[in-house]
Amino acid sequence: IxxxxxxxxxxxxxxxxxxxxxxxxxxxxxxxxVHAAQSPDPPSYIPRMFSVYTDHMTFSERVKNxxxxxxxxxxxxxxxxxxxxxxxxxxxxxxxxxxxxxxxxVWLKRIDFVFEYPMPVMPNMVFIGGIHCGQKK
Numbered sequence: 001i002x003x004x005x006x007x008x009x010x011x012x013x014x015x016x017x018x019x020x021x022x023x024x025x026x027x028x029x030x031x032x033x034v035h036a037a038q039s040p041d042p043p044s045y046i047p048r049m050f051s052v053y054t055d056h057m058t059f060s061e062r063v064k065n066x067x068x069x070x071x072x073x074x075x076x077x078x079x080x081x082x083x084x085x086x087x088x089x090x091x092x093x094x095x096x097x098x099x100x101x102x103x104x105x106v107w108l109k110r111i112d113f114v115f116e117y118p119m120p121v122m123p124n125m126v127f128i129g130g131i132h133c134g135q136k137k
Contacts, residue, residue, distance in 0.1 A: 005033060005101050012087045012100065020105040027111065030076035031069075036101035037122045043069040046119050055119075 001021045003010025005028055014021040025033060027049055034041045047053040048068040053061050080097040087095045105124065112129025121127075 005036075005104070008083050008087065008097065008100055011103070012090055015087075015091060015100070015103055021103065022106045022108060023101075023104045024108045025110065027109075029079075030072040032076065032080075032097055032101060033107060033109075034119075035098050036104065037107060037125055038102070039122050039125070040120045048072060 001010045001014040001019060003014070003021055003023060005011065005023045005025055011021055011023075023033070027033070029049060031041050031046075031049070034046075043066040044057075044062045045055060047055065047057070048065055049072075051065055051068050053065055057065060076097075084095065084097055084100075087100050107122075107125040108128050109121075109125055110128060112127065
């Protein structure tokens with residue numbers, strides 16, 4: 001199934017029918033994509049999605065980045081609770097959002113590693129950045 005992990009209904013269906021899933025995404029809030037793929041994600045190195053920081057942060061920026069990471073985990077646990085409940089009911093076993101997305105076969109990330117911040121990725125994460133760039137004549 002070719003699906004978007006922000007709304008995990010496609011992934012629930014893929015797990016139910018035991019078929020592979022391919023995720024097409026720009027970024028997922030709370031770094032759930034990174035956690036689901038088991039990539040390293042230290043807040044002292046990786047800037048959060050809604051911060052303006054780069055990978056070269058001062059100590060105070062690293063502390064603020066860590067606080068953003070804490071607030072993201074709290075807000076996303078509230079935001080994704082209905083999906084976790086739906087998936088647990090449909091699959092008839094308790095499941096978290098991270099566990100649900102961890103079954104993704106390939107992650108097609110619509111970011112360009114050159115323009116975004118450097119981050120560690122797993123082998124099943126593929127950068128396909130530049131698809132929104134027009135060709136100049």
